[in-house]
Amino acid sequence: MSKQSQRQHRPGCLEFFAGSGLVSYALRDYFEVKWANDICAKKGEVYRANHGAQHFHLGSIANVRGADLPPAALSWASFPCQDLSLAGNTAGIHASRSGLVWEWLRVLDEMPLRPAVLTAENVAGLVSANQGAHYRALHHALQARGYRAGALLLDAVRWLPQSRPRVFVIALRADIAPPPELCAAGPQWPHPAPIQQAAAGLQDWIWWRLPAPPARTQDLADLIEWDAPCQQGAGAAHDLSLIAPAHKARLQSLGDCVAPGYKRTRNGRQVLELRFDGVAGCLRTPGGGSSRQYLVLQKQGRLHSRLLTARETARLMGAPEHYQLPGSYNAAYKAMGDAVAAPVAAWLAQHLLLPLARLHEA
Structure with missing residues (x-):
């Protein structure tokens, strides 16, 4: 299938906590983002400047109703990390900010047909803090909703000259059988010790298989102004x-x-x-x-x-030169500092999320 034909036949995606839109940018060749939301007005301005306003909804996830959302094959949620970050208060996945992940699941519960594939992204503390208890709570919640799940820890440094480890939880509806080429018998390169410890003893866990990217060719000196x-x-x-x-x-x-x-x-x-x-x-x-x-x-x-500089932060997140940033330095730094590194999300979409979503269409 040509790239143009692939774009014409992209499965639908819902993006929660969309921020400045780097995930939507990363997914553009693989999924059609039909709906996105964020509560931050300044980030919403960045999102609309780069992706248009038609499908973006500004407001709290607490006011979102699943019955109002369009059907989609993928739901992506980069839920707040403050309560899971080891640099934060480590209050946990049930605290006020990181606990918004439960609102995401509540919205999914309200949808007439839950998406076939779910992705939840957060800091490494999701699996490493409290001996993995935060991840296990999320895993059990996904399992109760009829999903099988597994987590990967991907560091943006494999794609970009920035050290940025993040956890990506990938869940597939249990009525869809994942093909053998997307599953491994045990831990692979994206499953370091914290992932393995969090997974220990869990039912309906999947060791997702993901090819390693080519060696990075740029370093920081290549990106700075x-x-x-x-x-x-x-x-x-x-x-x-x-x-x-x-x-x-x-x-x-x-x-x-x-x-x-x-x-x-x-x-x-x-x-x-x-x-x-x-x-x-x-x-x-x-x-x-x-x-x-x-x-x-x-x-x-x-x-x-x-x-x-603001543009340097965008480059370190994999944003293209034409990506529009807020006018103030702090707003631009925040827009990028809260985002998902675009090449990481694109690699995940190409090699795992899109093949899984295609199973739903088959």
């Missing part, structure tokens, strides 16, 4: 003074280069910790100084420092 303005004066001097002497020496030995880092408190003093593997740290929302990622650039023997 080398001519973007850097800090000046006392602010720049202060940031550079936070770099450990050993890291400064390493920078000076590398010639023109870039090293990302976060400000941390170590032994009672603030430091700017750098990494030298050509990979950015995980983008997060700009909720405080510790979550803002800095770049230290060495150009012609001189050190400079600055924050990531």
